[in-house]
Amino acid sequence: MTDGAAPVLDVRDLRTVFRTRGGAVHAVNGVSFSLKAGELLGVVGESGSGKSVTMMSLLRLVPSPPAEVTGGAVLFEGRDLLRLPEAELRRLRGGRIGFVFQDPMTSLNPVFTVGYQIMEPLRVHLGLSRRAARDRAAELLSLVGIPDARSRLSDYPHQFSGGMRQRVMIAIALACNPKVLIADEPTTALDVTIQAQILDLMASLREKLGMAVIWITHDLGVIAGIADRVMVMYGGQIVEHGPVEAIFGNPSHPYTRALLTTVPRVRGERPRRLTVIEGQPPLLTAPPDFCTFRDRCSQAYEICDRLNPQRYPVGEGHDAACFLCDPGLAPQSAAPRVAHV
Amino acid sequence: MSETSARPSPEPVIAVRDLCMHFPIHRGLLRRQVGAVKAVDGVSFDVMPGETLGLVGESGCGKSTTGRAVLRLYDITSGSIRLEGVEIGQMPQSQLRRLRPRMQMVFQDPQASLDPRMTVEGIIREPLDEHTRLSSRQKRERVHELLDAVGLSRRFAGRYPHAFSGGQRQRIGIARALALNPRFVVCDEPIAALDVSIQAQVVNLLEDLQERFGLTYLFISHDLSMVRHIANRVAVMYLGRIVEMAGREALYADPLHPYTRALLSAVNEPDPGAARSRRRILLTGDVPSPADPPRGCNFCTRCPEVMPICREMDPALREVAPGRHVACHLHDPAITTPREPTRAAPTAVEAASTRGDQPPSILSTRSVP
Numbered sequence: 001m002t003d004g005a006a007p008v009l010d011v012r013d014l015r016t017v018f019r020t021r022g023g024a025v026h027a028v029n030g031v032s033f034s035l036k037a038g039e040l041l042g043v044v045g046e047s048g049s050g051k052s053v054t055m056m057s058l059l060r061l062v063p064s065p066p067a068e069v070t071g072g073a074v075l076f077e078g079r080d081l082l083r084l085p086e087a088e089l090r091r092l093r094g095g096r097i098g099f100v101f102q103d104p105m106t107s108l109n110p111v112f113t114v115g116y117q118i119m120e121p122l123r124v125h126l127g128l129s130r131r132a133a134r135d136r137a138a139e140l141l142s143l144v145g146i147p148d149a150r151s152r153l154s155d156y157p158h159q160f161s162g163g164m165r166q167r168v169m170i171a172i173a174l175a176c177n178p179k180v181l182i183a184d185e186p187t188t189a190l191d192v193t194i195q196a197q198i199l200d201l202m203a204s205l206r207e208k209l210g211m212a213v214i215w216i217t218h219d220l221g222v223i224a225g226i227a228d229r230v231m232v233m234y235g236g237q238i239v240e241h242g243p244v245e246a247i248f249g250n251p252s253h254p255y256t257r258a259l260l261t262t263v264p265r266v267r268g269e270r271p272r273r274l275t276v277i278e279g280q281p282p283l284l285t286a287p288p289d290f291c292t293f294r295d296r297c298s299q300a301y302e303i304c305d306r307l308n309p310q311r312y313p314v315g316e317g318h319d320a321a322c323f324l325c326d327p328g329l330a331p332q333s334a335a336p337r338v339a340h341v
Numbered sequence: 342m343s344e345t346s347a348r349p350s351p352e353p354v355i356a357v358r359d360l361c362m363h364f365p366i367h368r369g370l371l372r373r374q375v376g377a378v379k380a381v382d383g384v385s386f387d388v389m390p391g392e393t394l395g396l397v398g399e400s401g402c403g404k405s406t407t408g409r410a411v412l413r414l415y416d417i418t419s420g421s422i423r424l425e426g427v428e429i430g431q432m433p434q435s436q437l438r439r440l441r442p443r444m445q446m447v448f449q450d451p452q453a454s455l456d457p458r459m460t461v462e463g464i465i466r467e468p469l470d471e472h473t474r475l476s477s478r479q480k481r482e483r484v485h486e487l488l489d490a491v492g493l494s495r496r497f498a499g500r501y502p503h504a505f506s507g508g509q510r511q512r513i514g515i516a517r518a519l520a521l522n523p524r525f526v527v528c529d530e531p532i533a534a535l536d537v538s539i540q541a542q543v544v545n546l547l548e549d550l551q552e553r554f555g556l557t558y559l560f561i562s563h564d565l566s567m568v569r570h571i572a573n574r575v576a577v578m579y580l581g582r583i584v585e586m587a588g589r590e591a592l593y594a595d596p597l598h599p600y601t602r603a604l605l606s607a608v609n610e611p612d613p614g615a616a617r618s619r620r621r622i623l624l625t626g627d628v629p630s631p632a633d634p635p636r637g638c639n640f641c642t643r644c645p646e647v648m649p650i651c652r653e654m655d656p657a658l659r660e661v662a663p664g665r666h667v668a669c670h671l672h673d674p675a676i677t678t679p680r681e682p683t684r685a686a687p688t689a690v691e692a693a694s695t696r697g698d699q700p701p702s703i704l705s706t707r708s709v710p
Contacts, residue, residue, distance in 0.1 A: 046536045161627045162400075191399035191563065193624045196607040200623060218537055221609025225616035244613045262541045264570040266593060266608045267615075273548070274541035274570060280506060 007034035007075075008179055008212050009058075014072035015287075016050075016057045016236075019065060026284040027053045027067075029236040035180065040206065040213045042227030042244070044220060044259070048281045050236035051216050052102075055182050059093055060086075076180070095125040098173030098211075100166075102185040107169060108157040114141075114168050115153030121175045140171040145201055163194035167201070177209060184216045199226055220263060224248055229317075232256045235282050235292025238311065242318030252320040254297045291323070299324060352426060353387035354525050354557040355411060355444075360384045360420035360430075362403075362410045366632060378632045380406040382581035383420075385658070388525070393551065393558040395572030395589075397565055397604075401628055403581040404561045405449075408527040411559065412444050413437055425524065442472050442521035449530035451510030455502040461488075461513055462498040468520040487516040490553070491546060508539035512546065519550065527559045532567065544571055565608050569593050574664075577601045580639040581631055583658055586666040597667045599646045638670070650676060 016028035027050050035041050043051045056062045058074050058081060074081040076097070081089060093099065101107040109117060118137040122128045128136060134153065141149035144167040157165055166186060173181055183202075187195040203226065206213060217223060223230055223244070230247040232240040232255065240253040251257045261275040279296040282288075291297070291304040303323055312325040323329055361384075363377035380403045388394045398404045410417050413429055422430045424444060429437060448454035455464055462484050469480045485495050491512040502510055511531060518526055528547065532540040544567060550556060562568050568575055569589060576586040577598065585598040596602045603622040610616060624643045629635055635642050641651040650670050658668040670676045 046538055163627060192565070192607040193399060193603060194627070195609075196621060196623055197625075199609075200621075219609065220537075220611035221616075224611045224613045225609050227613075248611060248613050259537065260611060262538050263611055264566040265610055266566045266569055266605055267610060270569060274545055276541040276545060277538040278542075 006037070008037050008077075009035040009214075010073075010075040011058065012073045012075070014054060014057055014074065015070045016053055016062060016067055017070050018067050023285050026287050027236050028057060029284065029287055030072075031233075031236070031238055032072075033231055033238065033241065035212050035214060037179075037212055038206070038210050039228045040215055040226055042223035042230045043214060043216045043233060044218060044223055044230065045233035046218060046281055048283075049233040051233045052184055053236075054233070055184060055214060055216060058182070059097060059099070060089060061093075061099075091125065094121045094173075095176045096179050098176070098178035098181045100169050100173045100181065100183040100186045103189055105162065105165065105189070108165055110157055113154050113156055114160065115155075117157075118153070118168070118172050118175060121172060125176045136175070137171075140175055141168070143174070143205070144168070144171045145197070146171075163190050163197065166190060166194075166198060170198075170201070170205075174205065174209070178211055180212050180214070182214045182216075185218070186215070187222060188217065188219065195222070202226065220248075220260065232259070235284060235288060237288075237292065237308075237321060239293065239322070240318075240320040241311070242315065246315055246318040250315065250318070252314045252318070252325055253293075253322045254299050254324070255293050256320075258296075258298075291321075293322075303329070352390075353423075354390050354392075354425055355388045355559070356421075356423040357387070357411060358385045358421040360407065360410060360422065361418040362406050362415055363418045376632055378630075379581050379634060380631055381410055382631075382634075384578075384581075384583050386576055386583065386586060388557055388559055390524075390557055391551070391555055392574065393560050393572045395568035395575040396559060396561045396578060397563060397568050397575060398578035399563060399604075399628060401580075401631065402578040403631065404563075404578050405529050407578070408446070408529050408559055408561045412446055412527055414446075442468070443523055444525045444527070445518040445521065445523040447511075447514050447518045447526060447528045447531045450534050451502075451507055451514050452534070454514055455510060457502055460499050460501055461493075461505075464502070464513060465516045465520055468517060472521055483520065484516075487520060490519065490550065491516045506539075507535050508542055511535065511543050515543075515546065515550070519554065519556075522554070523556070525557045525559070527561065529561045530563070531560075532564070533562070540567065547571065565605060577604065580628060580634055582639055582668065583666070584640065584668050586658070588664055591662075591665055597661065597665070597672055598640075598669050599644050599671070600640050603645070638668075646671060648676075 011034065012032050014028055014031045018025040018027055031054050045051045053062060057069050060069065069082055072082065115134065115137050118140055119133040122133040122136055137153055138150040141152060146152060146164060146167055160168060187198050190198065199222065215227065227244045230242065230244050231238050232253065234255050240247065240256045247256065251260055258275065258277045262277060264274060277296050282292050288308050290306065291309055294300045294304040301323060309321045309323050311319040311321045313319045314325050360381055362381040363379050365374045366376045366378060367373065368375045384407055386394065396404045396407060409415055411422055417430060420430055421428060424440060429440060465484045465487055466480050469475055469483060475483065484498060488495050488498060493509065493512050502513065505513065532543050535543060548571065551558060560568065560571055572589055574586065574588050575592045576583045577600065578584065579600050585592065585596065585601045592601065593605065596605055603624050606620065606622045622645060626643050629642055637652040637654055638656050641647050644651065648670060656668045656670045656673065658666050659673065660666050661672050
């Protein structure tokens with residue numbers, strides 16, 4: 001971890017609402033975090049926990065309408081991205097801030113060559129000539145480990161395998177030497193051996209280029225291997241946040257604990273039965289004034305219905321949004337709502 | 342269930358021998374056949390009563406095609422499939438129909454495998470309509486029983502699939518598969534489309550149902566940790582072939598085939614300490630096309646321990662210890678010094694000489710820190 005360094009990205013109290021015909025859905029409810037230079041921040045949670053919408057909201061990539069970023073600030077290089085004119089924001093997207101989307105099959109344009117798609121940000125953001133952009137594109141393609149890069153520039157996406165397409169996506173995101181790379185489930189669609197190649201590539205690129213990375217995934221194993229810090233999201237909020245060792249070694253939110261026990265492992269002890277988190281993630285039609293995890297929590301108290309817990313510190317740089325972690329509130333004295341605590 | 346509990350029974354529920362499923366490639370104006378995608382190319386295995394055989398491999402290795410071919414959802418190219426002793430490999434579909442109630446399938450994508458215009462009751466009742474002569478009251482009762490068995494409320498019977506979450510839809514698919522009391526169920530990536538917390542629910546359900554109804558599963562998945570949880574024995578596939586097959590404990594504790602070892606080392610464990618200290622065997626390159634597999638061993642283009650013979654001769658799947666099958670020249674005593682568990686064979690010097698200029702240690706793996 002790079003302690004003490006000034007954050008490259010500072011997000012404060014971000015809120016996003018989807019206004020649909022069926023009513024409002026509060027997808028992001030006051031998310032605050034910062035990203036330090038050169039670190040890798042892992043974001044985990046189930047689908048619908050708001051992790052992708054949060055990151056899309058940072059760059060105002062959420063479709064509006066129906067989505068609307070209703071509050072907060074996103075500070076990058078001294079400017080608030082949420083209040084930046086669209087034209088200036090466009091200059092940042094794909095330039096200083098790179099984005100890798102989840103599905104390598106659908107996020108490349110099938111009718112343009114791979115070379116054209118890598119050269120596009122180079123010509124738009126850096127104003128390179130065709131020839132210079134082509135040279136740089138070939139460089140990038142070999143950087144991400146595609147053999148015979150120069151001749152492959154004139155190939156179309158369908159001529160690449162899934163793993164190679166994901167490498168192309170990474171090459172595009174890296175084209176303009178971003179300070180921040182946001183990667184949304186970049187390895188989820190890939191097989192384990194190809195995933196291992198991409199994770200390895202990511203680690204060496206981060207060392208070489210010194211960029212900060214936000215890595216969104218629901219795969220706790222991936223996070224354990226690559227992240228410096230981890231943010232666990234649930235119900236559009238950060239329920240636990242801390243250094244990777246603390247999150248896995250001393251998980252403090254009941255949700256994080258449950259999440260860690262639901263995944264079977266390939267090594268070590270094999271439980272007879274898998275633990276399950278009963279129930280469904282909540283669909284929030286209003287900003288929550290209760291703990292969003294209360295219905296699935298095995299340790300819910302009466303207070304969890306009345307108040308939405310703030311993030312309480314539980315260790316060095318480690319906090320959890322749970323009343324069990326509130327030093328001022330002894331849980332023993334609060335009335336337990338569920339009998340089997 | 343222990344690994345051996347399923348053994349005593351002599352007859353396997355399903356016995357597959359040299360199964361081949363080649364899809365022809367047609368080109369040109371006359372649509373002449375110019376080649377074939379060898380999706381499954383000589384696969385053999387047994388599944389014993391009450392057992393779960395896990396079939397793992399990366400996408401495109403032919404594991405789903407194997408599952409479908411075993412149920413004769415395809416007309417197979419060659420090979421033998423025996424369902425409880427009855428040969429069904431070349432049986433015409435009209436005769437197969439009578440056997441369908443005994444073998445069923447749970448599909449990967451619960452979104453795509455349920456008809457959006459049928460109610461839940463209609464979906465679960467359809468196999469009963471097709472294969473039984475029950476009265477409509479009996480059918481309704483059976484549907485309700487099945488809904489109870491998979492943990493869905495009877496009140497949902499009149500609803501349509503879109504009203505359900507992914508995990509609930511998968512439960513509907515499971516209820517449909519169980520409607521006719523099958524003996525053998527192929528589960529084709531039943532949890533791949535589900536969220537982590539929901540996966541555990543569906544796997545627990547499958548285990549409960551297996552115990553209750555004495556089901557035999559072929560569990561197809563790319564998720565090695567989930568297969569370790571659910572399967573008694575595991576077969577690893579690569580490019581249309583089974584490269585290793587063994588009991589769960591043996592396979593995970595001591596994988597023999599270099600591909601299995603690479604695959605297991607690539608799995609990310611949710612433990613930062615272990616993740617950082619682990620030696621990961623990184624495979625380079627992509628899987629070759631099954632339309633044009635390499636000469637010799639299918640894995641020779643990516644194998645970190647490749648020897649000259651691997652590019653010449655295709656290794657057969659051999660039993661190297663009781664219940665352990667491997668298709669690799671490294672474990673063939675005629676070719677090289679074997680690792681445990683078979684310790685009988687040429688001296689290291691002889692082995693080294695047969696391997697040409699390769700270093701004698703076969704345990705060396707190219708690993709990255």
